Amino acid sequence: MGKPIHRPILMIPGPTEVLPEVLSSMSMPLYPHYGKEWGEIYEETVKFAGQVFNTNGTVIIFPGPGSAAIEMGISNLIAPGEKIIVISNGFFGERMVEIARHVGCRVVEVEAEYGEVVHPQNIEELLKMHKDVKGLAVVHNETSTGVLNPIKMYGKIAKEYNLFYIVDAISSYGATEIQVDDWGIDFCVGYAGKALSSVPGVSPVAISPEAFRYIEKRAWKPSSWFLDLSVWKYYMDEWKTIGHPYPTTVPTHSIVALREALKIALTEGLENRYRRHEVMASAFRKAIKALKLEVVATEEHASPTVTAVKCAENTSSRIARTMLEKFGIMISGGLGKLTGKSFRIGHMGLTATPRYLVYTISALANTLSNLGYTVDQEKALEEFYKVIEV
Numbered sequence: 001m002g003k004p005i006h007r008p009i010l011m012i013p014g015p016t017e018v019l020p021e022v023l024s025s026m027s028m029p030l031y032p033h034y035g036k037e038w039g040e041i042y043e044e045t046v047k048f049a050g051q052v053f054n055t056n057g058t059v060i061i062f063p064g065p066g067s068a069a070i071e072m073g074i075s076n077l078i079a080p081g082e083k084i085i086v087i088s089n090g091f092f093g094e095r096m097v098e099i100a101r102h103v104g105c106r107v108v109e110v111e112a113e114y115g116e117v118v119h120p121q122n123i124e125e126l127l128k129m130h131k132d133v134k135g136l137a138v139v140h141n142e143t144s145t146g147v148l149n150p151i152k153m154y155g156k157i158a159k160e161y162n163l164f165y166i167v168d169a170i171s172s173y174g175a176t177e178i179q180v181d182d183w184g185i186d187f188c189v190g191y192a193g194k195a196l197s198s199v200p201g202v203s204p205v206a207i208s209p210e211a212f213r214y215i216e217k218r219a220w221k222p223s224s225w226f227l228d229l230s231v232w233k234y235y236m237d238e239w240k241t242i243g244h245p246y247p248t249t250v251p252t253h254s255i256v257a258l259r260e261a262l263k264i265a266l267t268e269g270l271e272n273r274y275r276r277h278e279v280m281a282s283a284f285r286k287a288i289k290a291l292k293l294e295v296v297a298t299e300e301h302a303s304p305t306v307t308a309v310k311c312a313e314n315t316s317s318r319i320a321r322t323m324l325e326k327f328g329i330m331i332s333g334g335l336g337k338l339t340g341k342s343f344r345i346g347h348m349g350l351t352a353t354p355r356y357l358v359y360t361i362s363a364l365a366n367t368l369s370n371l372g373y374t375v376d377q378e379k380a381l382e383e384f385y386k387v388i389e390v
Contacts (some may be wrong), residue, residue: 008330011173012361013143013306013346018257022198025260031252038252039243045255048262049204052173052270054179055186056151058212060181060232061258062203063250066170066191068227070137071099073187076215076229077135077164080104084135085126085163087154091144091336092361096137103222108133114145114337115182115296120153128162132239134149135164141172142336143344148176155183164211171196173204174265175277175305186211189349192254195277195305197334197349200260203264215319261349277304280352283387284345287361290370290380296342305348308338315352316343327363327372354388 010017031038034190042061050059074096078084089112100107108130112118127133136158140151151167156203158165166187169178174188180188186208193200202244208231216227222228226248236245265273281304285295286308296308311319318331320343323329334342345364347357361384365377 003280006328008324009359010033011329011345011347012332013344014191015096015134015200016194016197017185017350017356018265019197019261019350021264022257022313023262024255026199026253028177028256030161031256033252034239034242034244034252036243039240039245040261042243042245042255044222045259045262048259048266049190050206052262053178053180053190053204053206053367055085055188055206055211055216058236060207060236061109061255061331061376062204062205063201063246063248063254064203065200066189066203067095067099067167067362069189069205070096070105070166070168072227072229072348073166073189074105074135074196075102075103075227077136077211078103078105078165079134079218081106082135083130083133084137085107085123085133087123087138089116089118089145089147089149090139090142091338092139092142094336096139098138115147115298117149117301120150123157124156126156130144133161133163137140137166137168139168140178141169141176141303141305143171143303143306144308144338146295146306146344147301147304148172148297149301151185152179152183155185159184164214165217166388171305171348172303174261175352177270177274180206180208191193192258192261194280194346195348196258196261198202198267199254199257199349201251203382204258210254217306232377237244242309261359262287274304277348278353278356279388280347281305281307282352283384284347284357284361286383286387287357287380290383291361291365291375291377292373296338305352306344306346307344308334310369312340312349314340315341315371318371319343319364322367322370323363325360325365329360329363354384355366357384
């Protein structure tokens with residue numbers, strides 16, 4: 001007989017711990033991906049997803065990873081050879097640059113150091129130099145650095161210069177405020193398996209009326225059939241009556257799980273949810289600093305869903321391994337320029353609660369002590385509770 005499988009506690013930036021009600025919703029018999037009953041389930045999921053996006057525009061449930069949905073947005077709104085400004089201040093901003101180049105865009109990259117944000121003035125200066133730019137793209141919540149980018153401010157610039165505005169909200173969706181309509185976002189990608197505490201595999205996407213008007217009139221097509229939004233629009237119009245408003249099979253169980261997670265988020269109340277994530281993240285950073293560790297992000301722009309922590313060169317893997325093997329907690333190593341120099345801990349959805357964070361702080365303090373650090377676990381927990389009890 002093999003060894004028993006002990007599932008770790010997922011304190012990573014996604015996938016996250018799944019809500020029990022979400023898991024229960026997946027125990028139903030398999031739904032086909034079309035038909036009257038399924039069509040009603042899908043439409044309700046879309047409605048709930050739109051409420052979390054704060055949009056009255058079109059929402060689709062993209063059957064795949066967030067990176068593919070980002071590629072869909074860029075490849076539909078920016079033609080090959082056209083310019084797009086991409087804000088890059090972390091690994092996933094760099095990935096967005098890579099995606100845009102991969103689909104043939106001419107990328108104007110505007111960078112900030114890891115842990116910092118791009119000042120809006122820098123974008124405006126670029127736009128004065130590059131008057132033929134067609135779009136602006138940014139990662140809302142950069143999980144490699146634990147930075148929350150000021151997408152509302154960037155949105156004002158995008159609208160002022162008549163740019164298509166594309167936002168990766170994969171790790172912020174359901175945890176922090178996103179106003180798709182009011183902030184002028186044309187293509188916004190969320191995700192099920194992060195702050196919503198649902199299962200991975202589907203990405204809610206909000207698309208503006210302006211984006212669809214452009215897609216209907218453009219004289220070119222993306223090179224991908226599956227990612228072409230004109231293809232999606234055709235099936236949304238033609239097959240909606242049979243409960244199949246998309247071009248291919250979709251993972252029905254993942255969508256059922258997403259619907260349940262969205263219902264739970266809306267029942268909690270979005271403002272309450274935003275506040276919970278802000279408070280828990282702030283308390284966790286206080287605890288980290290009490291352990292004499294340094295957070296990558298500045299406090300002003302710190303993420304509500306993930307904290308990136310600096311550590312001595314090449315110690316992050318030892319910290320992560322000890323946390324997993326001794327305490328059953330999975331955390332993540334650094335990415336990009338912070339590889340080997342940081343570790344990352346997620347606090348999103350279900351894990352943005354004292355139940356998970358207190359144990360994680362205690363485990364981290366013990367881990368650091370075992371590795372030779374001088375730490376004060378009691379002080380770290382005291383700082384955590386000071387914040388959440390206010």
